[in-house]
Amino acid sequence: METFNVTKEKKKKNRIKRVATEQNSAILSIGRVKKVAIQLMMILAVVIYVLPFYWMMLKMFRTSIFAHFPPNLNPLSGTSLSNFVQNLGSVWSFGSFPRWYFNSIFVTLIVLFSSVFVGSIAGYAFARLNFRGREMIFYTVLGTLMIPFPVVSVASYVFMLNIGWLSTYQGIIIPEIASALNVFLFRQYFLTIPKEVEEAAKLDGLNPFQIFTKISAPMAKPAFAASFIYTFIGSWNNFLWPLMVIHSKSLYTLPLVLNFFKGVNGIQIYWNEMMTVVFLTLLPTLIIYAIFERYFVEGISFTGLKG
Amino acid sequence: MSVIVKNLVLKFGDATAIDNLNMEIGDGEFAVILGPSGSGKTSFLRCLAGLLNYDSGEIEINGKSMNGVYPSDRNVAMVFQNYALYPHMTIYDNIALNLRMKGLEKSVIDMKVNDVSKVLGIDQLLKRRPREISGGQAQRVGLARAMVRDPAVYLMDEPLSNLDAKFREEMREELKRFHKITGKTIVYVTHDQTEAMSLADRIVVMDQGRKIQEGSPKTLYDNPEHAFVAGFVGTPPMNIFRMGTSGESGNFYELEEAESGTSFGIELSGKKDSRKILAGIRPSDLTLDPEGQLELILESTEFLGPTLNSYVRIGTSRISVAVPRTQHNEELLMNGKPGSKLRFRIAPDRIYLFDESSGERLSVSVRDVRTLPKKATEIPVE
Known part of the structure; x- marks a missing residue:
């Protein structure tokens, strides 16, 4: 059964x-x-x-300045490495290209480090320190995020004009050394760190500054990675502000140079050279992407922002 | 005295978190602050640690006033409910951080960390990071981090409540052992009265920022001075009834809630000047007895091994009863039909009386208990 x-x-x-x-x-x-x-x-x-x-790639490996239409059946015809070297040489000796390249790197490095530094410290203060008017100041900072740059650009320009900073490095750099977005990003991240961890650190004998440098900041690595990446891309590609404040060619940054290559009067575009400049402009971004690929993804998923 | 607290007041805006608290904790004492959430017990602990600034009062630790002293200079160590380990550091660095901040030599730090981790059985984990260990191990690391500093007072904020039940009991034993080894003062905060009863030399019961009663687990259980303590300490909790008398005062009080069905009344040894009082009966003080004074209606029974936990009813009042498991009791409570009538005996001197408004214990005693006949206005049950 x-x-x-x-x-x-x-x-x-x-x-x-x-x-x-x-x-x-x-x-x-x-x-x-x-x-x-x-x-x-x-x-x-x-x-x-x-x-x-x-x-x-096709263009920068050619010496022909024209875009083919209709395209050649063999896309690789006429491309060679020596052509690229030749393009590189002519671009590099064009105007003061090395100086422009240096300008871009110099401006971006200063903006990058100061903006991340200010953002992390200010974000930490807004998240953790108690001081009078904290909320009001924070929402004021946050409010500046809502205003598009073109709206304030004219006022900023006039300001720079009045203090005589037009066509100077500080004129390009100083307005960018702090970003409300970074402050906001760091504040939000620091808020997610349990308070108890910092309290434990207090009991372990760390002062508030040490708590920031030894405990909270290392715990905020994803926030640092995200803000490094976005600030870098933002500053490296920044076009409008440098276009407004820089009137002397010696201070050009790469986006302005590209604009220049587009052809001032639009009559002749040197595609091969322009694409070589594009390549040189992209190079640092590509290198950074290769190194920080993992953080790019993390950064995007963490902030929910698009690149 | 290891910790002395005088007239401590802490306010969050308009809300008073701690209301004029006074306390003395002796050297080497295991003191447990017991209270429901919102009772101010954790805030109190954080005041001791220096993580919260109180509004007025005085805290002394080891004879030194702690007003304005930075947390790390108070000679206390804290163990947190959520462990609060530094996630980016190895277990070794977690434990060693405080010693490094003190500027001790590397070899000394090494020796201390190894000693402590051996005592707590975490010496195999030192190279790992907090996310690679279990909750129980994390709490041991938390304990090690406190122990390595050799503080005068350990502050523990519900250190076991994030662990699962079985492991919690194991850790409880370990904490007791820990207290024995170190012989140090421990101030331990919990909302779990079983934990408090099993660990404490002395329990301080808090509610709404005030100290309600303090004493040994035995004192709190046998002599609760307040209805809140009576209802909070002991499992299953004490049954508390609201009793009323017909006039403004009297010596005979009857169960208030019983609008229908039978009721019961108590006769006091003396007259009491109040219309209502609270009467408390411990579930274990009721015994099954065919000659007993109380006629109660069976609802359900839980089998807990050595004891049987039953829910019975009188009128509309629910009463919990805990009786030892005997064949006789099992027959009546496990096999008895819900709704069947059972008689229970209660010794009159085992009934606790409290003031209805203040909750404080009354000095009168109970002379007699009896079941009252059905009321005239009764609507039949079922």
Whole structure:
């Protein structure tokens, strides 16, 4: 009797299993279609994103200044490394290109470190220190995020004019040394760190400044990575503000140089040289991306911002 | 005295978190601050640690006033509920940080960290990081971090409440052992009365920022001076009834809630000047007895091994009863039908009386208890 029951039970179980697997395979095939569709879309996205790079490469390995239309059937015809070296040479000796390159690096480095430093310290203060008017000051800082730069650009320009900072390094750099976005980002991150950890540090004999440098800041690595990346990209690609304050060519940064290569009067565009400049402009970003690839993804998922 | 607290007041805006607290904790004492959430017990601990600034009063630790002293200079160490380890440091660095801040030599630090971690059984974990160890291990690291400093007073803020039940009991034993080894003063905060009863030399019960009663676990259990303590200490908790008398005063009080069905009344040894009082009966003080004074209706029974926990009813009042597991009791409570009538005995001197408004213990005693017949206005139950 008992064994009979057992076999009956088994059969029932098997039946249930069979039904379940049939359903599973149906689900699987729907899943497969979905997967293929997603992959196709991703391939399309890659093509869209890579095409400009591909085009840039084709141009910078040629010496011809023209864009071909219709395109040559063999895309690689006329490309060679020596052409690229030749383009590089002519770009590098064009105007004061090394100086412009240095300008970009110099401005970005100072803006990057000061903006992250100020952002982290101010963000920490807003998250952890109690002082009078904290909320009001914070919301004032946050409020500046809501105002688009073009709105304040004229006022900033006039300000720079009045203090005589037009066409100076400090004119490009100083207005950028603190960013409300960084302050906000760090404050939000520091708020997620449990207070008890800092209290434990207090009991362990660390003063507030040491708590920041030894405990809270190391715990905020993702926030540092995110703000480093965004500030770098923002400053390196910054175009509008340098365009407004810089009137002397010696202070040009790379985005301005690119603009210059576009052709001042629009008559002749030297595609090969322009694409070589594009490549040189992209190079630091690419290097940073290669090193910090992991943090790029983390940074985006952490802030929920788009690059 | 290791810790002396005088007239401590702490306010958050308009709300008073600690209301004129006075306390003395002796050297080597294991003192447990017991109270529900919002009772101000954790705030009190944080005042001791120097993490919160109080509004007025005085705290002395080891004979020194602590007003305005930085947390690390108070010779106290704290163990946190959520462990509060430094996630970016190894376990070794977590434990060693304080010694490094003190500027001790590397070899001395090494020796101390190794000693402490051996005592607490975490010497295998020193190279790991906090996210790679379990909750129980993390709490041991928290303990090690406190122990390595050899403080005068350990402050513990619900250190076991993030652990699962089985492990909690194990850690409780370890804490007791820890107290024995170190012989140091421990101020321990918890909302769990079982934890308080099993660990404490002395329990301080707090509610709404005030100290309600302090004493040994035995004193609190046997002689609660306040209805709050009576209802808070002991499992299952004491049954507390609101009793009323017909006039403005009297010596006979009857159960208030019983609008229908049978009720019970108590006769006091003396007259009491109040219309209402509270009467408390411990679940374990009720015994099954066919000659007992109280006729109660069975609702349900939980089997807990050596004891049976039953819920019974009188009128609309629910009463919990804890009786030892005997064949007789099992027959009546486990196999008895819900709704069946059972008789229980209570010794009159085992009934606790409290003032209805202040909650304080009354000095009168109970002379007699009896079940009262059904009221005239009774609507039949069921």
